[in-house]
Amino acid sequence: MTEQLVFEKMERDPLHERVHRELRAAIIAARFEPGQKLTVRAISSAFGVSTMPVRAAFARLAAEKAVTALANGTISIPLLTREQFDELIELRMLLEGIATEKAARVISGEEIEALQQIAGELHEAAQANDADAYLRLNQQFKFTVFKAARAPALEDLIERLWLQIGPFMRHYAADIRGQLDTDRYDAVIAALRRADGRTARAAMEEDVAGGAAFLKRVAVFAETSAEPPAGK
Amino acid sequence: MTEQLVFEKMERDPLHERVHRELRAAIIAARFEPGQKLTVRAISSAFGVSTMPVRAAFARLAAEKAVTALANGTISIPLLTREQFDELIELRMLLEGIATEKAARVISGEEIEALQQIAGELHEAAQANDADAYLRLNQQFKFTVFKAARAPALEDLIERLWLQIGPFMRHYAADIRGQLDTDRYDAVIAALRRADGRTARAAMEEDVAGGAAFLKRVAVFAETSAEPPAGK
DNA sequence: TAAGCTATTTTGTGATCACTAATCTAGTCA
DNA sequence: TGACTAGATTAGTGATCACAAAATAGCTTA
Numbered sequence: 406m407t408e409q410l411v412f413e414k415m416e417r418d419p420l421h422e423r424v425h426r427e428l429r430a431a432i433i434a435a436r437f438e439p440g441q442k443l444t445v446r447a448i449s450s451a452f453g454v455s456t457m458p459v460r461a462a463f464a465r466l467a468a469e470k471a472v473t474a475l476a477n478g479t480i481s482i483p484l485l486t487r488e489q490f491d492e493l494i495e496l497r498m499l500l501e502g503i504a505t506e507k508a509a510r511v512i513s514g515e516e517i518e519a520l521q522q523i524a525g526e527l528h529e530a531a532q533a534n535d536a537d538a539y540l541r542l543n544q545q546f547k548f549t550v551f552k553a554a555r556a557p558a559l560e561d562l563i564e565r566l567w568l569q570i571g572p573f574m575r576h577y578a579a580d581i582r583g584q585l586d587t588d589r590y591d592a593v594i595a596a597l598r599r600a601d602g603r604t605a606r607a608a609m610e611e612d613v614a615g616g617a618a619f620l621k622r623v624a625v626f627a628e629t630s631a632e633p634p635a636g637k
Numbered sequence: 638m639t640e641q642l643v644f645e646k647m648e649r650d651p652l653h654e655r656v657h658r659e660l661r662a663a664i665i666a667a668r669f670e671p672g673q674k675l676t677v678r679a680i681s682s683a684f685g686v687s688t689m690p691v692r693a694a695f696a697r698l699a700a701e702k703a704v705t706a707l708a709n710g711t712i713s714i715p716l717l718t719r720e721q722f723d724e725l726i727e728l729r730m731l732l733e734g735i736a737t738e739k740a741a742r743v744i745s746g747e748e749i750e751a752l753q754q755i756a757g758e759l760h761e762a763a764q765a766n767d768a769d770a771y772l773r774l775n776q777q778f779k780f781t782v783f784k785a786a787r788a789p790a791l792e793d794l795i796e797r798l799w800l801q802i803g804p805f806m807r808h809y810a811a812d813i814r815g816q817l818d819t820d821r822y823d824a825v826i827a828a829l830r831r832a833d834g835r836t837a838r839a840a841m842e843e844d845v846a847g848g849a850a851f852l853k854r855v856a857v858f859a860e861t862s863a864e865p866p867a868g869k
Numbered sequence: 870t871a872a873g874c875t876a877t878t879t880t881g882t883g884a885t886c887a888c889t890a891a892t893c894t895a896g897t898c899a
Numbered sequence: 900t901g902a903c904t905a906g907a908t909t910a911g912t913g914a915t916c917a918c919a920a921a922a923t924a925g926c927t928t929a
Contacts (some may be wrong), residue, residue, distance in 0.1 A: 468700035
């Protein structure tokens with residue numbers, strides 16, 4: 406019998422996935438102007454690839470609603486109205502709250518360890534006023550909790566909401582000094598540790614609400630949903 | 638000044654959208670075997686088009702999780718485990734309930750009229766034991782309610798859940814005689830008419846739960862999530 | 870100067886070709 | 900007879916070409 410050779414995962418990584426990942430990251434990091442139009446050829450030449458991977462990535466991003474497909478097929482960076490923003494926040498509070506409550510019942514010790522670790526780094530980022538790191542760690546913390554809920558479909562819905570609201574996150578970087586409150590993370594961890602779902606949920610909801618309130622003050626919104634997206 | 642000519646909407650309908658629409662309908666109607674692999678070339682020759690529109694449609698469907706993308710990029714019809722099914726149902730009850738409660742506050746007279754009309758046809762379909770028509774009308778009824786909630790992001794999440802659970806709906810057709818209860822629709826309409834969100838929500842949740850209970854008896858599930866999907 | 874028309878460019882869309890890596894199929898050897 | 904292997908097939912992925920419609924720029928005209 407041939408010996409069992411265990412290799413690292415094959416790292417299959419097609420171009421269209423790489424393009425998708427990078428575009429997605431760029432959108433969340435708000436490296437595009439809201440309302441800006443993205444053309445296949447421009448992006449493909451920027452990546453140094455043909456149009457094919459970009460077209461595939463666009464199709465995926467549009468289905469995820471990370472970008473908006475105009476009526477004529479043009480892709481543009483989403484622009485949110487206040488109403489749309491409010492609805493997304495309301496849904497995030499609901500679903501993230503539920504996920505946190507679920508997590509409290511089934512989270513493992515290792516996962517709580519990981520949360521503790523991230524919370525420590527969050528504290529450092531807050532003291533250093535490093536908004537970028539703070540946002541990244543905040544996302545990491547939250548999705549560690551959501552993953553601990555063992556509810557993949559729920560996690561998927563939450564991720565979808567994050568994608569849609571992502572472009573607005575950059576407004577955090579504007580002026581956030583002193584706004585960074587890391588106590589809530591400790592509260593979440595403490596509640597999760599004693600399986601107190603109710604309290605953990607409340608803390609998580611408060612975090613979403615607080616962030617949203619800040620964003621609503623500094624973000625710029627669309628007057629009205631000017632050009633409705635195409636297709637169904 | 639040239640006279641204002643008003644034309645019907647331009648009906649721009651690219652091939653890849655048509656393919657997407659048809660494939661999506663076929664999946665929901667369960668015209669594919671769960672687990673079945675779909676190849677780009679097979680589908681494209683079946684539609685009589687090149688591979689391009691099919692590739693675009695596949696990318697969209699995969700992002701919508703209406704199909705599963707295997708690790709090597711192959712597209713296959715989703716197979717649900719009992720746990721996955723239960724989670725989707727739980728989320729549907731939650732979100733559809735909330736949407737119904739919202740609708741109760743803002744639904745218009747015309748929309749209630751439309752619901753009444755659909756409920757009438759549902760009654761006929763039930764008496765005729767026409768499962769196909771019943772399912773179609775049931776979907777139409779529900780999404781009329783959801784649309785009335787004026788919460789597009791919420792409606793979008795619900796639609797996503799329907800897409801994932803869609804392939805299982807065909808098991809309804811198996812043996813559903815006498816199971817078709819149209820009273821609930823009247824109850825929903827009555828509650829909506831008097832803006833009684835609580836009652837409307839309860840009736841809608843009951844409908845989801847009832848349908849799910851029936852499906853769990855007759856549907857076939859995957860033993861385990863055999864091959865996990867690729868990408869993120 | 871501003872509005873309207875035309876020509877050019879750009880863009881999305883679809884088809885076709887090429888390449889590599891799985892996958893399946895025989896065929897062979899122990 | 901069963902397992903391994905080499906050849907053939909089929910798969911996804913990427914690039915390039917072609918075309919029509921939309922957007923833009925530039926020119927003309929009132």
